[in-house]
Amino acid sequence: MDSLNSFCTCTDVECPMHPAKTHEGCTPCIVKNLRLGEIPSCFFNKIPGAERRTGHSYRDFAEAVLSQESGGRPD
Numbered sequence: 001m002d003s004l005n006s007f008c009t010c011t012d013v014e015c016p017m018h019p020a021k022t023h024e025g026c027t028p029c030i031v032k033n034l035r036l037g038e039i040p041s042c043f044f045n046k047i048p049g050a051e052r053r054t055g056h057s058y059r060d061f062a063e064a065v066l067s068q069e070s071g072g073r074p075d
Helices: 027-036 058-069
Strands: none
Touching: none
């Protein structure tokens, strides 16, 4: 399972769904996020400035992406 965890960028290692805490890799995290209508932290971690988000919703992700594309200026 180490090969599945090696690319993980999630810094919330206290989360019970973190790949380091389960033998199932990212699956529990993804299942939880799909159930809640959210995006996993690792997707947000690829967007500079996304740590200022207020949540993990699809809207939060879209706003982070659009903010990055507009040079960090919210519309």
